[in-house]
Amino acid sequence: MKTTYFYRCPFWIFTISLFLSLPLEIKAQIGWTKSYENGIVVTAEKHASEVGRRILKQGGNAIDAAVAVQFALAVTLPRAGNIGGGGFMVIHLEDGSSIALDFREKAPLKADKDMYIRDGQYVPKLSREGALASGVPGTVDGMVKALNKYGTLSLKEVIEPAIKLARNGYPLSYKQTETLNNYRKVLGKYEGTSRYFLKADSTKWKENEHFVQADLAKTLERIAKNGRAGFYEGHTADLIVKEMENQGGLISHKDLKAYESIWRTPVRTPFRDFNLHIMPPPSSGSIAIAQILNMLNPYNLKKLGFNSAKYIHLLTETMRRAFADRAHFLGDPDFVNIPQDKLLDSAYNKKRMKSFSWDTVSNSDKIDHGDIPFPESKETTHFSIVDEQGNAVAVTTTLNGNFGSKVAVDGAGFFLNNEMDDFTAEPSEPNMFGLIQGKANAIKSQKRMLSSMSPAIVTKNDSVRMVLGAAGGPRIITATLHNFLNMAVFEMPTQKANSAPRFHHQWMPDTLYYEEYTLSPDTQHSLEELGHKLKSIESSGQAHTIYIDETGIKYGAADPRGNGIVTGY
Structure with missing residues (x-):
């Protein structure tokens, strides 16, 4: 079967194909891909990447740089970078050990499973916009x-660059002005949001316009001075609770003071000569990616051919089964007994593929979760960092939707998340990303909501070889998977792996999404003949990737679907 990768090209795909044909020295000047001998930082925003580089150069390690980048993104990428949201961090230390930090948001103490039901009917908007949509921030x-x-380094040292960016301001990029202007109507519904993110004269933002966030600078200064108490107690906490009371939200002083992030053990899964260390639940990506790789193990993927109809068909069928299990079994491990060992068992995943056929598609209505005894009780950002000593950090953090709940804390200058929509607000009802979820992820006081964020670090012979992760709702899982397979199986260079066209299936809806114009007509026809329901999309996730070769050279790739930047020294 013939496959044409760039049959007709929208602008970003044309740009990628042109970029890949350029000489290496010209590529290095553009910023998407670069290589460094010492430290390397890949983020979604240029100021944040530069902050990370400076921290590494002044002697900080990868963890210092990651914390500095996170606070910088809260200033320069307000739609996703945050202090009002949460996320996951995977760390691989130079001594070979790995650990994961869960700073996912939690449901407020007053939350309950019926909080979005009005007159007996589920009201989706309540979990997606406004203060009632916000979980307790964990960042x-x-x-x-x-x-x-x-x-x-000290907290003051790593947070100072973010404070300066907020206090002194920075020029807005074209993408930032476009996003702010596109969301003017909904942002204008909330007083604090209007004050900070709309212009006083009601005109639109322009590219390179200077953007100052004085109240956010003061909020960051309180954190720098008082640590977590500078956010979860005192003046900032008072402002958050006041916003909740004014807007009908649930987060209280007690919620804030009680919040605590948790150290967890990464899910470790082997594939070929590699070992993946992935954020465990409440990240669903770890189990899903591990299951998919387990199901793929018996097949010669390279022989099938990159993005051939057979390759897409096989990978889609594994995605379908993994996402069906995700919907049923996964949730907050502190509240749900997840059968993790069974889900990762090779015999179980082999059994899941018994119904697979090369000749026809599986019907999602008939592909249910696996048979395991089980007691039932869009906008994200990812960055990757490796330092000179060999410490590696993968961080994915989110407010959930663009600008989260759309509510900015008046007097504090930052957005609150709308992560409550990641719970199963109503069984059988899709969330904002179209995901159908089960009772394991039902809303409960103090529970963490299930997430698709999948930061991962890949080792080979005990050395870090890849730092992976992406943004994009449930497409985070498949974008991260694609990038790994592109490098591990098809031996693509880092930037080519990051830029290559992607596809996505999440069980429900029963649709195979593919980036528009990346499949040739004959490949589309072959997939449709098998029974796949195809739908083109503009892009499938934004990934920021690091690859380290056997000599120790670090290659970074920022996704051309976004505005990411690679830097280092």
């Missing part, structure tokens, strides 16, 4: 905890 506690355990 600040997570950053302070990571720095205290593994950092070498």
